[in-house]
Amino acid sequence: MNTDALRGHMDALLLSVLEHEPLHGYAIIEALQERSGGALSVPTGTLYPALRRLERAGYLAGEWATVGGRKRRTYRLTGAGRKALAGERSAWQAFTSAIGSVLEPRSAR
Amino acid sequence: MNTDALRGHMDALLLSVLEHEPLHGYAIIEALQERSGGALSVPTGTLYPALRRLERAGYLAGEWATVGGRKRRTYRLTGAGRKALAGERSAWQAFTSAIGSVLEPRSAR
DNA sequence: TTCGTCATGTAGCCAGTCTACATGTAGGCT
DNA sequence: AGCCTACATGTAGACTGGCTACATGACGAA
Numbered sequence: 001m002n003t004d005a006l007r008g009h010m011d012a013l014l015l016s017v018l019e020h021e022p023l024h025g026y027a028i029i030e031a032l033q034e035r036s037g038g039a040l041s042v043p044t045g046t047l048y049p050a051l052r053r054l055e056r057a058g059y060l061a062g063e064w065a066t067v068g069g070r071k072r073r074t075y076r077l078t079g080a081g082r083k084a085l086a087g088e089r090s091a092w093q094a095f096t097s098a099i100g101s102v103l104e105p106r107s108a109r
Numbered sequence: 110m111n112t113d114a115l116r117g118h119m120d121a122l123l124l125s126v127l128e129h130e131p132l133h134g135y136a137i138i139e140a141l142q143e144r145s146g147g148a149l150s151v152p153t154g155t156l157y158p159a160l161r162r163l164e165r166a167g168y169l170a171g172e173w174a175t176v177g178g179r180k181r182r183t184y185r186l187t188g189a190g191r192k193a194l195a196g197e198r199s200a201w202q203a204f205t206s207a208i209g210s211v212l213e214p215r216s217a218r
Numbered sequence: 219t220t221c222g223t224c225a226t227g228t229a230g231c232c233a234g235t236c237t238a239c240a241t242g243t244a245g246g247c248t
Numbered sequence: 249a250g251c252c253t254a255c256a257t258g259t260a261g262a263c264t265g266g267c268t269a270c271a272t273g274a275c276g277a278a
Contacts, residue, residue, distance in 0.1 A: 004235060004264070005204055008114030016212050026256050032211060039207035046235055048258055053234090069243055070256060092212055095114055096205050098148035102141060103125050103201055113233075113266060135225050155266050157227055162265095178274055179225060 001039045010050050012088035013040070015059060015081055022076035024065075025051060051075055059084045110148045119159050121197035122149070124168060124190055131185035133174075134160060160184060168193045 006013075017023065017031045025047055032040045051073075054060045059081035062073045077085070115122075126132065126140050134156055141149045160182075163169045168190035171182045186194070 001203060001207055005117030005200075007116045007234060007265090009208055010234080013208065013211050019214070024256080025258095035211045036207040037210065039203065040211070043236065044257075045237065045239095045259080049234085052258095068255090071243090072256070089212060089214070091110075091114075092208070094110060094148065096209075098110060098145040099118055099122065099201070100205075101146065102122050102144045102149070103198060105128070105198070116234090116264085116266060119266075133225080134227095152267060153226075154228080154268065154270095158265085161227095177224090180274090181225070 006040075006042075006046075009092070010042075010046065011054060011059075012085070012092055013042075014047075014050060014054060015077060015085040015088060018060065018075060018077045018081070019085060022074050024072040024074045026072075028075075054081070057084075115149075115151075115155075118201070119151075119155065120163060120168075121194070121201055122151075123156075123159060123163060124186060124194040124197060127169065127184060127186045127190070128194060131183050133181040133183045135181075137184075163190070166193075 013032060014028065017028055017035065023031060025044070028051075029042055029044070029047060032042055051060065051062070055062050055075070057080075059078060060075045061078050062075045065072050065074055122141060123137065126137055126144065132140060134153070137160075138151055138153070138156060141151055160169065160171070164171050164184070166189075168187060169184045170187050171184045174181050174183055
């Protein structure tokens with residue numbers, strides 16, 4: 001997939017994937033790919049700026065760690081992040097419902 | 110609603126709303142609003158350029174008419190437009206399925 | 219004659235995604 | 249030693265397409 005249709009939904013994806021466990025950037029990319037059955041491949045040039053944006057917004061908290069000689073920045077969801085995630089989820093519902101109701105094939109009335 | 114999340118899905122909406130009957134721009138805006146239960150309000154600065162783009166692409170055919178002294182450009186779906194619509198529909202399925210599978214709340218594993 | 223609805227259109231802004239590049243470690247293979 | 253792949257993060261700049269704001273004009277009602 002990976003069209004620009006993702007626009008506006010990245011935040012939801014990132015917050016969601018961090019809901020149950022903190023992850024670092026590289027692991028987030030893999031998690032998204034795995035969870036979506038390979039459909040989503042987020043390039044690093046999209047991911048890292050987005051993580052920083054969400055951190056600035058207060059939805060994520062990042063922390064540096066060194067594992068096996070490699071530096072990682074691990075992000076976890078903040079309280080505000082959880083609220084934002086809930087908001088993103090209901091926005092997603094509203095979004096798909098609105099588009100779906102238009103796209104749904106219907107017989108000529 | 111009406112965030113920029115629409116990006117990439119406008120084509121599908123327009124093709125879909127024209128599937129069963131040709132409409133002119135203004136009527137398309139109303140149809141989208143009605144079908145979505147008021148959730149979608151597409152501004153003219155989005156609609157008209159999109160219609161022209163789809164016409165250039167060969168998915169729509171536009172024709173001028175004058176009704177009650179007012180000029181309208183009525184668009185109808187072409188054969189290529191129908192094919193494109195089918196493609197947009199399956200793309201939409203794939204898209205929502207991918208995002209949904211990530212967003213879906215799940216208990217910690 | 220003014221206002222609201224109908225009707226179309228464009229210029230320019232803007233935000234977020236993508237491409238391509240840059241940097242560096244670790245481990246395996248030859 | 250040298251090379252490659254996987255791991256890991258990051259930035260600059262292009263691109264794209266939806267949005268705001270504006271411009272134009274006809275019609276009917278108050």
